Amino acid sequence: MIEATNVCYRVGATVILDDVRLSITPGTVTAILGPNGAGKSTLLKCLTGALQPEAGRIVLDGTPLDAYSLATLSRKRAVLSQASFVNFPFSVLEIVMMGRSPYIGSQATGSDAVVIREVLENVDAWHLQQRIFPTLSGGEQQRVHLARVLAQMWDRQHAYLFLDEPTTALDLKHQHQILRLTRRIAQERSMAVCLILHDLNLAMQYADRGVLMQDGRVVASGMIREVLTPRNIATVFEVPAQAVFGDTMPGGAPTVS
Amino acid sequence: MVADIGRRLILAWGLVFFALPAAAEAPRRIVTIGGALTEIVYALEAQEILVGNDTTSYYPPEAEHLPKVGYQRALSAEGIVSLYPDLVILTEEAGPPAVLAQLQAANIPILQLRAGRSLADVRDAIRVIARALKKDRAGSALIDAIDRQTAELAKVTARQPTDKRVLFILQHGGGAPMAAGRETAVDSIIRLSGARNAVTGYAGYKPLTPEAAAALQPDVILTTARGLAQAGGKDALLTAPGLSLTPAARTGSLIVMDALLLLGFGPRTTQAAATLHEAYQGL
Amino acid sequence: MNRAAKPVVLPFLRLRVTVLALLGGVFILTAFTAACIGAVSVPVVSLFDGSLNTQQEAVLFSIRLPRVLLASVVGAALAVSGAALQGLFRNPLADPGLIGIASGAALAVAIMIVWAGPLTGTLGLYGLSVAAFIGGLLACLLIFRLARQMETFSVTYMLLAGIAINALSGAGTGFLTYLSDDTQLRALTFWTMGSLGAALWPTLSVAATLVLPATLLLIRNAQKLNILLLGEDEARYLGINSEHLKRSVTICVALAVGAAVATSGIIGFVGLVVPHMIRLTIGPDHRLLIPASALLGATLLLVADTLARTIVAPAEMPVGILTSLIGGPFFLWLLVKQYAGRFGL
Numbered sequence: 001m002i003e004a005t006n007v008c009y010r011v012g013a014t015v016i017l018d019d020v021r022l023s024i025t026p027g028t029v030t031a032i033l034g035p036n037g038a039g040k041s042t043l044l045k046c047l048t049g050a051l052q053p054e055a056g057r058i059v060l061d062g063t064p065l066d067a068y069s070l071a072t073l074s075r076k077r078a079v080l081s082q083a084s085f086v087n088f089p090f091s092v093l094e095i096v097m098m099g100r101s102p103y104i105g106s107q108a109t110g111s112d113a114v115v116i117r118e119v120l121e122n123v124d125a126w127h128l129q130q131r132i133f134p135t136l137s138g139g140e141q142q143r144v145h146l147a148r149v150l151a152q153m154w155d156r157q158h159a160y161l162f163l164d165e166p167t168t169a170l171d172l173k174h175q176h177q178i179l180r181l182t183r184r185i186a187q188e189r190s191m192a193v194c195l196i197l198h199d200l201n202l203a204m205q206y207a208d209r210g211v212l213m214q215d216g217r218v219v220a221s222g223m224i225r226e227v228l229t230p231r232n233i234a235t236v237f238e239v240p241a242q243a244v245f246g247d248t249m250p251g252g253a254p255t256v257s
Numbered sequence: 258m259v260a261d262i263g264r265r266l267i268l269a270w271g272l273v274f275f276a277l278p279a280a281a282e283a284p285r286r287i288v289t290i291g292g293a294l295t296e297i298v299y300a301l302e303a304q305e306i307l308v309g310n311d312t313t314s315y316y317p318p319e320a321e322h323l324p325k326v327g328y329q330r331a332l333s334a335e336g337i338v339s340l341y342p343d344l345v346i347l348t349e350e351a352g353p354p355a356v357l358a359q360l361q362a363a364n365i366p367i368l369q370l371r372a373g374r375s376l377a378d379v380r381d382a383i384r385v386i387a388r389a390l391k392k393d394r395a396g397s398a399l400i401d402a403i404d405r406q407t408a409e410l411a412k413v414t415a416r417q418p419t420d421k422r423v424l425f426i427l428q429h430g431g432g433a434p435m436a437a438g439r440e441t442a443v444d445s446i447i448r449l450s451g452a453r454n455a456v457t458g459y460a461g462y463k464p465l466t467p468e469a470a471a472a473l474q475p476d477v478i479l480t481t482a483r484g485l486a487q488a489g490g491k492d493a494l495l496t497a498p499g500l501s502l503t504p505a506a507r508t509g510s511l512i513v514m515d516a517l518l519l520l521g522f523g524p525r526t527t528q529a530a531a532t533l534h535e536a537y538q539g540l
Numbered sequence: 541m542n543r544a545a546k547p548v549v550l551p552f553l554r555l556r557v558t559v560l561a562l563l564g565g566v567f568i569l570t571a572f573t574a575a576c577i578g579a580v581s582v583p584v585v586s587l588f589d590g591s592l593n594t595q596q597e598a599v600l601f602s603i604r605l606p607r608v609l610l611a612s613v614v615g616a617a618l619a620v621s622g623a624a625l626q627g628l629f630r631n632p633l634a635d636p637g638l639i640g641i642a643s644g645a646a647l648a649v650a651i652m653i654v655w656a657g658p659l660t661g662t663l664g665l666y667g668l669s670v671a672a673f674i675g676g677l678l679a680c681l682l683i684f685r686l687a688r689q690m691e692t693f694s695v696t697y698m699l700l701a702g703i704a705i706n707a708l709s710g711a712g713t714g715f716l717t718y719l720s721d722d723t724q725l726r727a728l729t730f731w732t733m734g735s736l737g738a739a740l741w742p743t744l745s746v747a748a749t750l751v752l753p754a755t756l757l758l759i760r761n762a763q764k765l766n767i768l769l770l771g772e773d774e775a776r777y778l779g780i781n782s783e784h785l786k787r788s789v790t791i792c793v794a795l796a797v798g799a800a801v802a803t804s805g806i807i808g809f810v811g812l813v814v815p816h817m818i819r820l821t822i823g824p825d826h827r828l829l830i831p832a833s834a835l836l837g838a839t840l841l842l843v844a845d846t847l848a849r850t851i852v853a854p855a856e857m858p859v860g861i862l863t864s865l866i867g868g869p870f871f872l873w874l875l876v877k878q879y880a881g882r883f884g885l
Contacts, residue, residue: 045773048777049776050777070776070779070780071779074777074778074779075779079773079774079777081773081774084770084771084774085630085771086770087630087632087769088769088819089819089824090766090823090824091823094766094823094824094825095770098766098770101763101767101779102779148770152777325854326854326855327852327855327856328855331735331856331858332737333579333737333849333853333854333855333856334737335579335580335603335849335853335854335856336579336854336855337854338580338595338598338599339579339580339599339853339854340854341595353735353737354738355737355738355739355740355743356737358740359602359739362598362602362603362740363595363599363602363603364594364598
């Protein structure tokens with residue numbers, strides 16, 4: 001469980017995060033939502049330990065986040081950044097293999113090989129295994145990076161997975177496939193998945209919990225359906241919304257009309 | 258320790274004998290590095306034991322036909338060793354120092370001399386080389402001849418004194434022209450020729466700016482044949498900024514001489530000074 | 541989930557052994573050849589049956605062997621530094637010469653020469669190496685400072701920074717030539733030209749004692765460098781202290797380049813060409829790239845230097861001219877490829 005209390009972050013005089021409080025629980029998918037510039041990525045970076053908040057506490061499984069060594073942390077949580085630019089001709093296998101580096105000195109072992117195959121199949125990228133990474137399309141690259149991040153946590157229980165806009169470059173089919181996958185591993189491995197999404201319909205469909213942000217503050221948090229009310233959406237995103245209930249949807253999804 | 262040899266190469270005053278063969282035998286294969294040293298070997302008529310020299314050795318013309326071991330400041334140890342010399346004669350200008358250390362390490366005897374800047378240096382070089390080559394008598398004869406010529410020249414310059422102020426310009430590559438100050442070879446030879454160096458303010462070579470050239474007001478401009486070609490010929494040189502404002506440019510007083518003859522400080526130096534002196538009369 | 545998946549086996553270990561054995565073999569062969577050819581010929585057989593005459597022995601042991609080994613050490617140092625810098629800057633066009641580390645080192649050497657006079661002997665060489673190390677390190681830090689301003693350090697920006705640093709060093713060296721006397725001037729031109737002609741046993745031992753530990757440390761950090769190529773944040777997420785890594789790699793590179801510059805001046809393009817050749821043929825994995833670059837760099841500089849000292853024998857040409865002759869066009873080709881909008885190679 002990750003608990004953040006009173007988290008503040010500032011760049012110069014600009015307040016990016018203001019008194020943020022939230023908790024992330026194993027076995028659930030938490031979506032961080034909000035318009036551009038709301039502070040979602042900064043919050044994610046604070047939660048992963050990439051940024052040190054100016055004030056406030058972040059506690060991971062009972063211990064302050066900054067008390068962990070980088071190595072211990074790398075076996076507890078994995079992070080998919082928004083854009084990771086690789087300018088060198090690594091093969092897809094080599095990239096995914098790097099996700100296993102917290103566990104191995106330098107050589108691949110048999111079980112690592114199994115993990116790599118499984119994650120690549122799960123993101124529908126096994127057929128790309130021999131390709132040279134920089135020659136892949138944006139969506140393919142994103143899936144391979146996701147496979148790398150999954151490989152880092154694949155055989156862990158109670159691990160944490162942070163995904164910053166994991167679906168931006170993906171086509172519709174893969175968006176659903178990837179989010180279904182995160183939901184499944186959250187439940188099967190009691191993993192805590194925390195992701196930033198722009199598509200509220202997808203959030204409604206796949207997230208258990210939601211954190212709605214505006215101007216560095218948490219506007220609403222809780223069960224996704226309680227967070228994404230038409231009223232909240234209208235105030236935060238400044239667009240009218242209405243709830244539409246469909247048969248195949250796990251719940252009522254508000255749609256932007 | 259091989260490295261310490263480098264330190265020992267630092268020259269004491271005047272000139273030093275350096276690791277001459279202990280044997281009383283005369284060397285049979287020598288390499289000279291430095292045009293003046295090559296000239297001395299020819300003047301001692303020891304050329305039959307000369308097996309190689311450097312790119313600055315082009316007088317007498319036969320010296321051109323010997324294997325060249327490169328430019329005296331960028332030598333290659335192995336190239337020299339491959340000529341199997343039992344004596345390498347060079348000046349303090351030869352280098353890089355590590356190459357000399359390598360030659361030492363390969364047991365090649367080296368005779369290192371001071372780079373000539375005066376007639377006294379020439380006499381010393383002749384005496385030392387002659388002794389090393391067991392040609393003492395030829396050496397004394399050569400020194401006597403030089404002394405006679407010098408005395409002759411002194412008489413001539415006393416008879417026809419000149420008050421010319423000479424500016425020597427060294428031009429190589431595309432860089433700025435350099436002017437010779439005090440304590441240079443060319444300063445000595447200008448004095449020997451009975452004239453005065455226009456530059457008195459500094460020692461060694463300094464780049465010549467147009468303003469400095471105009472301020473120096475030389476009566477004569479002296480340069481080497483190669484330098485003149487680099488500068489683009491007589492007209493280009495005398496109309497160059499600054500130089501065009503000098504008495505030398507107004508009277509067209511330009512003297513051009515071969516670099517080795519003028520600067521080499523070898524057996525022909527007195528002749529070179531005499532030639533210079535004659536050249537002043539014709540201006 | 542655990543169905544009869546055919547496990548992925550990265551044939552990495554086997555590949556690594558094969559490639560390194562192959563490159564090692566080529567290097568040893570080249571070294572033997574280089575030791576035998578030159579202005580004084582030394583037949584290969586006489587190396588083994590002891591039939592060398594005293595002159596050949598003197599040449600071989602006092603002149604040629606130190607030079608062959610120095611060429612190897614310097615070639616390895618430059619190639620390994622290039623490979624590590626490219627990883628550090630996540631930029632395939634980084635090269636100690638192009639981005640100004642070598643010229644920074646050369647400027648420091650020039651300052652040492654003019655300030656402290658000509659330094660000879662082993663201690664003097666270490667002095668020059670330390671100066672070159674500091675000069676190279678300062679150039680590195682300057683580039684890092686510039687890099688920190690940007691999210692991703694673009695090729696253009698890095699090369700521009702390199703031009704600026706090279707120009708600064710050039711101006712500094714130029715200024716020093718005005719201050720220096722004739723002896724110093726000669727020493728300066730030697731260092732800016734680049735030549736292995738000054739190889740003596742002490743030179744070799746200075747270079748080797750600095751380059752070998754630096755190379756080993758870089759090989760130890762190879763997997764971390766791989767992961768750094770994903771980005772600094774990603775490396776952190778994977779448990780790597782990227783600040784720490786960057787610092788130690790920079791120090792290793794500055795050490796290796798410093799030793800190379802102090803003993804043989806600026807020799808360009810080895811650091812650019814060699815890692816690229818390895819990446820093109822074997823791949824970008826630093827665990828293979830760094831040791832393979834060391835062997836190939838040693839081999840290539842050895843070949844270049846052997847040509848430099850034999851083409852115009854008994855004189856010789858500066859080896860830097862040869863490496864630039866090969867490296868210049870190669871660099872242009874890479875630049876065109878980069879700007880053609882393609883990533884990687």
